[in-house]
Amino acid sequence: MNRTLSEGLCHDPLRGQCGRKTGRDEMKSWRTTLALCVSAAVAQMIAVPVRADSAAGVGEHLGNALNPLTLKTVPEHDPDGLDAWPDERTPTGKLLGWPAKVPETSSAGDGWVYHGQIEIGGMATGGDTDNAWFRTYKDLPDSGLYLNNFSVQAEQLGKGKGYFFEALGGGVGYRDQFEGISLGRYNDWSVKFFYNETPHVFTNRYRSLWSGVGSSNLTLNGVPAGGVGVKNADGTMNATDSQTATVAGLRSAIEAVEDSELSLVRETGGVSFDKYLSSKWRFIGRYSLEHRDGSRPFGAVFGGGGGGGSVEIPESIDYDTHDILAMLRFDDGKNSLNLQTNVSLFRNNIDTLTFENPLYVSTNTVAASSGVLDPTRFTSGRYDLYPDNDFYNIKAEYGRSMPEWYHSRFTATVSLSKMKQNDHLIAPTTSDLSGISINGVSAENNWNTTSALSRQRAGAEIDTRLFDVAFSMRPTDKLGLDTKIRYYETDNKTDYLACNPLTGQWGRLLNDGTGGAFAFPNTSAGNNPAGTLATAYDSAGCNLNAVKALGLVPSSGASNIRNVPYEYSKTNVEFGGEYRLARGQTITGHIEREQYKREHRERDSTWEDRLKIGYLNRAYQWGTIRGSAEVGRRRGDSYDPDPYEEFFSVSLGPEPTADVTNLFSWIHAMKSFRKFDLADRDRLALDLRLDLIARHDLDVGISGQYRQNRFPDSDFGRKDDQTLGTASLDVNWQPSDKLGLYGYYSYQRSSMTQSSIQPNGCVIGNYYYFYSDGAVASGSTPTAPARSGASLVDTVLVSSGNWSSQCSDHAANSPLWTESRKWTVDYDDTNHAVGLGGRYDFGFARLELDYSYVTGTSSLDYSYNDAALGLSSAVVALAGGGMPDSDYNQHTLGLNLVFPISKSVALRAIYRYEQGSVDDWHYAGVAANPVPTDSGSQAVYLDAGSQDYHDNTVGLLVQVNF
Template sequence: SSSRPTAAGSAIGISSSVPRRGVFNDWKLDLFYTEIPHEFTSNYRLLWNGEGSDDLNLGGLTPGGTVNAATTQANIQQTLTQTEESDLGLVRKQGGFNVEKYLTNEWRVFGGYNLEKREGERPFGAVFGGGGGGGNVEIPESIDYETQNFLAGLRFDDGLNNLNLQAEASLFRNRTGTMTFENPLFITTNTIIGVPPTTFTSGRYDLYPDNDYYNLLGEYGRNFPDFYKARLTAVASLAWMKQDDDLIAPTTFSLAGGNINGVSTENVWNTTRANSKQSADAEINTQLFSLGLVMSPTDKLDVEGKIRYYETENKTEFFACNPLTGQWGRLLNDGSGGSFVVPNPTPGNNPSGTLQTAYNQAGCNVAAVQALGLVPSAGNVKIRNTPYDYKQMNYVLSGDYDLGRASSLNLTLEREEFDRAYRERDSTWENSFELGYTNRGFSFGTIRVSAEYAERRGDDYSVEADPNSTSAIFGPAPVANGTNVASWIHAPSGLRKIRPCGSGSNHPERPPERDRHRVDGRRPRSSVPEQ
């Protein structure tokens, strides 16, 4: 054995170096450190002081604007002309180590750790005012990220069997949890009444949350040299992604003197008790299992088969309801706007005398609201998140047959199945057949020709991917003359968001499916010009 320290470097970013040390067939240690700068813009005009912090204060403008929008806009333009251009960028620093140790000739352990930090600023689009925002402004988002990655594993290799077991963890931390910025705009309010636009002097964003990722991976391979030179492979992987960030209050303002749909807003939205839960409690888990077999039944024929299963499970749930008031919906842009649902006020939809506050008495209980049997004021108000997840199965069978020393024929059969939650189609499946020919016997290079046929099918199409996430589930649809029903037809069947083309049924709930025919031929072209 020999001990040999080495070092390697490259010109990536500011610096990049990888010193190594080890003993051949015994142990190895790699240390690395890199710094990579990234510039987003070099002509940014900064209106705020406190760049890089969690609190941005206007330097020469009045927060919330002045007497009207026109005067406020003129003041902003004048300040911009007097502001010098500056850079917005960040630097990524990463360092760590990888280590490997042989226990025997067959067994070895390995591990690693790295720490990555990103610090700086980048452009961030902020919206303020009204339901969708009465104005847009680009603020400098403060970046102060830290990610720690851990890896540990065990490997075995005796020439016939290969085994790899490893555990991995990635821990992300955002040192700037929330960012507050003073608002330079004179905004337009929406939904809330009784609160002047100049009240909204600042805005707050809850930035990327701290989150953890964990993964367990097992891989196994086995050679069968006496059984058609076969090799069996198997993979199993389990992963967990979690974050439980504390939720922030919908607004920082007291909203004194205001009301939304007849309910006072004073001091009932500037507290975390206005949220239906106090922390995110978000979790997404994944599973992956794969089994493959490769063999050569004859000297000219290679055959491969593979089965793969993948699943994501989303356990995240949030309801948009304020327990302090019982109101269903949410504030927008720190309270300057809102999106709420109440009983429909158009005469004829609900019993005479129905109050706007009728839903509030249900105490944020969906079943209790539905039991009232009242027609909601709108059908598209989001009241719940949609926890997207799915299951996927893949089956592949392929073969490659040598026609001669330089040519071969290959065939691939494949099937893919999706089972989705909260999609327009719960299940889809696709079958494909591909035949190819390869010839490497020409002096100018290799010729490849292939033909493919594939068909995709699925179950019935639903125009509403997640009907339980909107206010339409609170009660029956409106029937009274003069009712604005636009929010109930936001996804009509005649205007499908997804309409696969091709042959198939024209049934409104079973749209045309997709068939694919493809012929492909390739020959290399020389990069040397002809003389």
């Protein structure tokens, strides 16, 4: 289970590429009402123009479920407030709504004015409060005192002053708390500090068999490591009885274990500094530290080469990510320059995860030096967790405005990045493998050391380069033109050979010594000279050129011997412009070519041409029309279904010519199979949006989108049309500062089709018999066996002269890719979302109500020939035409009622209701039967999946303003 370089560089599913983070929950930054009120006064009092953006708040991710936009206060609206205007709209025609009433401020002397508020009280939650779905990304109190939010804003007004201070927070003491502080001086400097926590509950229905969850070592409780071994009378192992006994013990142990939770908490804190060095120069510096701690379900495969069993172990998580940014900005009105450097350092505080294995496993490749191998000796497995990795980036951006020359503007960007990790690699196994041999070579103490690896450290590195140049101009008042050239490339410098210098063996030991994937000379008569030994490669001492010089046919063509250093370059050239047809009406058009150059992929080059046309009409009094259409056509050079020979054992020697057992290892892919990111593709994208001013105080929005990807040359893989359609309706009514209502509905449907062929066999010297019902049989004589209910259609002999052509692609009489063994899956996904809500000010109380409902259905429909695939009637009855639909529904209702008691004190009553239901066939029967098989490969399911829930949250909070 050693992580080899062929498995990828700096892979972290929570953070995307090495050193970069993805998938964070984006939240809007907050803007205090006090800043809106006093900014004009400050601009008058301070000698230089106000440029500070401190009112944007601290951090971009502060908030939680009860404060989704940082602070939730249900404010009073004010029709006479600063800049208030009835039915005010954005330039696109949307209602802005009535502004919130500006809170009164207090004076603290020396020009300081301030305002603050705090909301605290009692909260209680009842229902299925342990449900993982309900608790994902939020932490609500079961009962007790709760500080929902607080904020303080202060500014020092007056000439030569302009200092400010802001602080806010919420959910203090809970796993979704947030706090932030900002202070500084307008037009001069500012410092911001922030801290927030985000919980993620993966499951609350995990039945753990181990102690030490969250650590680097998992120790079994109640079941023996290695499974239960049962011997025959002659002392050999009885695999069937051993597996049966192991399964029985596992079921008993799982039934005795209570459900537990696997979750993590993401804690993020940081500081930023912003300083105006002069009227033209500005420096910005930022540092943040994100820590993730907890555990989550992890699918562990153990036993043999492909795994004789699988079990969900709890993966331990203890990550730190350091992000550092320094930026220097220049702007003199015509020229602008940004110089930026960014460093992201990921550190995994748990290097490896060792777990005791509860399975009785099957083995392959490894064998006892004498006698019978006892699988119960393999009691533990080890995973090398995500490695420490670094990301470095420097970027320069320049822009120049040239208003005197057709109002033109030029921009250029250069960005250079480096991603690297140099983790210490771990030994292929922790076992000494005493008494075990691999292809006739003793394995004892030859694989439990890092000396068994071709290098001690990863040495993985990918460099990227980006160059971007754009130019725009407006030759006339009606015409605007723009062009852009963008070039991006990756340079993969990672190199790893899978060879053991201690033994000279090429390949890998798998699953902690229970199996392997090795390449050695083929010992079948006729392939290599008589007397060729399986150890003939070993004497070359991991010298790849020396092995190839031997000219020996390898035993298999599918063993990995090197990592594949994927890399590519991408060039985008775009030209377009806009033309004003009439007042308020504009048409736009762009053409673009995108060209990829790839290394070690099925296509060396692909190119895609795109044409996009857009139309905007703001001339009508009743609203705005926006529409666009885009078409794209991707093509490429010749398609090589298997460009990876140099990285597999097929490259070690000639192709086989004599009888072998598995020619599929030399034919890795069907010639007509196409990967979706490289296949010919025709794209269509349509967008339409109508923003209607139905009344002076009523907006109605109607929108629709359609996406279609067609794969005209893909018989297998992603094929036919992949479509996505969306339609939505939204309404916003703001008749007064007292009343406001909204509603929306959205519909989305997507579909996709994929197809392939289940490979059969292709053995030199074998005859293959094809029947009218699609079934295929093989034998060593030209006489076909009788088949009930089906007639013989064709017979094919695979020989040393025709196996490559006969078995490389699909055909009705292809031994390997027989067309009758084709399967197709159609995927459809349908989603609905409904929301409505509003506010009303009774005078003595303010009411705010929000309701949302989302529902979705995903369906899979399979088509296949059960006779050709050799499926039994029992299997066909279970599988049918596809799995059952997966359905989910979720209702969320939020109600807030504020009772003002005085100018500075109010009561807020909170009610929140959530209800969710899910029907997911992936987890059907898991809770009742966590170990579904008594023989063959074992699978142990310890996570019973999501479940239905309903929860109610109530609270009575006191709001105090000061």
